[in-house]
Amino acid sequence: MxxxxxxxxxxEVEAAPDHVRRxxxxxRPPVPPRLERWTSLSACxxxxxxxxxxxxxxxxxxxxxxxxxxVATGPLLADSPSSADSHPLPRLLTRFPDEQALEAAAQNRxxxxxxxxxxxxxxxxxxxxxxxxxxxxxxxxxxRLLAEPALWSRLDRALSRVPGEGQHGTRRSHFWAxxxxxxxxxxxxxxxxxxxxxxxx
Numbered sequence: 775m776x777x778x779x780x781x782x783x784x785x786e787v788e789a790a791p792d793h794v795r796r797x798x799x800x801x802r803p804p805v806p807p808r809l810e811r812w813t814s815l816s817a818c819x820x821x822x823x824x825x826x827x828x829x830x831x832x833x834x835x836x837x838x839x840x841x842x843x844x845v846a847t848g849p850l851l852a853d854s855p856s857s858a859d860s861h862p863l864p865r866l867l868t869r870f871p872d873e874q875a876l877e878a879a880a881q882n883r884x885x886x887x888x889x890x891x892x893x894x895x896x897x898x899x900x901x902x903x904x905x906x907x908x909x910x911x912x913x914x915x916x917x918r919l920l921a922e923p924a925l926w927s928r929l930d931r932a933l934s935r936v937p938g939e940g941q942h943g944t945r946r947s948h949f950w951a952x953x954x955x956x957x958x959x960x961x962x963x964x965x966x967x968x969x970x971x972x973x974x975x
Contacts, residue, residue, distance in 0.1 A: 810851050810852075810853060811851065811852060811853075811854075811855065811856075811952075811954065812838075812850060812851060812952060813848060813849060813850055813851065813852045813856035813913065814842060814846065814856075814859050814861040814862070814913065815859060815862070815863050815905065815910070815911070815912050815913055815915075815916075815953070816841075816842055816859075816863055816865070816866040816902070817838050817842055817850055817860075818949055818952040818953050819863070819866075819898055819901045819902050819905070819949070820834075820837065820838045820841060820880075820898055821834055821838055821948075821949075821952055822901070822945050822946075822948045822949035822952060823894050823897050823898040823901060823938065823945065824837055824838075824880075824882070824894050824898070825945075825948055826886070826938065826940050826944060826945050826948075827884070828884060833882070837880050837881075837882055838850065840879065840880065841876070841879045841880050842860075842861045842866075845861065845865065845869070846860045846861045847860050847861070848860040855913070855954065856913050857913075857914060858912070858913075858914060859911070859912025859913045859914060862911050863902045863905055863906050863911050864906060864911055866899075866902050867899065867902055867903065867906065870895075870899065872899075873893050873895040873896040873899060874895075876895040876898065876899060877893065877895040880895060882894070882895075883895075886937055886938025887938065891937060891938055892937045892938065894938070896937075897936055897937055897938045900936045900937075901933060901936055901949075904929070904932045904933055904936065905929070905933075907932075908925065908928065908929045909925075910929065913953075916953055916954065916955060919955055920955065926955070930950075933946055933949070934946060
């Protein structure tokens, strides 16, 4: 009899068979193809947080759609950079004031670590609050990060303090890549943030 597909809940995902591909915390998760990019920072946050240690296509992408599509103002994926966020971060924080609310919508209780990490829902909300605190509310604010290296550096350091960072800043690297803010996707910019920025110890 065929094995049942892995559950979205972490105790069963951890026991999934070896052929179910997960993203190790030392590996950058796959970014949507260049011509298919998230149109919302909320999607980038959820993708970056849940991708570490989870199957991207089978768990992460459906999770992002499940959480955001009901109230998104447009498609969550587009073949060109979006000038208006389809689900801005303030809307995410209003809809999900705590981790329990986000867990219920995501139908996922995974943690950033099986050894006492915080829930990924908690980490995602902390990520969103950090971005909003630094004045980054949606994709339309990303060009300002390219124009203000000091702002990007402060924000990057703040994001590094959210639990579940992964080795070598894996989660942040993936987040910036999803946003198009790294040295592979900003070659036309005179300033390119380092994708594996490490804050001073």
